Amino acid sequence: ETGVTQTPRHLVMGMTNKKSLKCEQHLGHNAMYWYKQSAKKPLELMFVYSLEERVENNSVPSRFSPECPNSSHLFLHLHTLQPEDSALYLCASSPQGRAEAFFGQGTRLTVV
């Protein structure tokens, strides 16, 4: 148990569906992140929230929409995804002023 919990662990969705990924951390961290991990590719940073404000968006398609209602919760809303969006989506958090990240277990997403 890392202190960062992601739900669901697995998700299969059609290209016309709308779904949301949830992340929760109880580590007292004030920065949270969404990463995408595809086979044979390095981790790709998607979104960064610091003190609940989005501070970075690495040119992610608009079919991915993040939401950070408070410092403990992070969501990734998904709509009209493509099969190439199938991947492991990882949430992470970090304390202020630290370089290391603490990851959740990930959501394995399959788009059919």
Add this chain to the structure above:
Amino acid sequence: QKEVEQDPGPLSVPEGAIVSLNCTYSNSAFQYFMWYRQYSRKGPELLMYTYSSGNKEDGRFTAQVDKSSKYISLFIRDSQPSDSATYLCAMTFNTNAGKSTFGDGTTLTVKP
């Protein structure tokens, strides 16, 4: 050219062997260096964290940073089957985990 190049592997060793995992990088501004371990179907977990050049030891693990050569290594002594995982190097130039650049990962299998 990638900013961070990691030995691709996969790597297979007998139990008890000394393992060396390596990354090179091109950005001399990197100051913080991390190693993450990722078991199959899990999120990455922080294994080692070092700042600037030098060695850091934690049990059977030693992280080594050579900034002059832009080269980092993770050594595992007396490797165990439970060390079988994918190892990711990561580095950043400031205390902002969201700015980390990750290697592709090296998959290690330790055979009993």
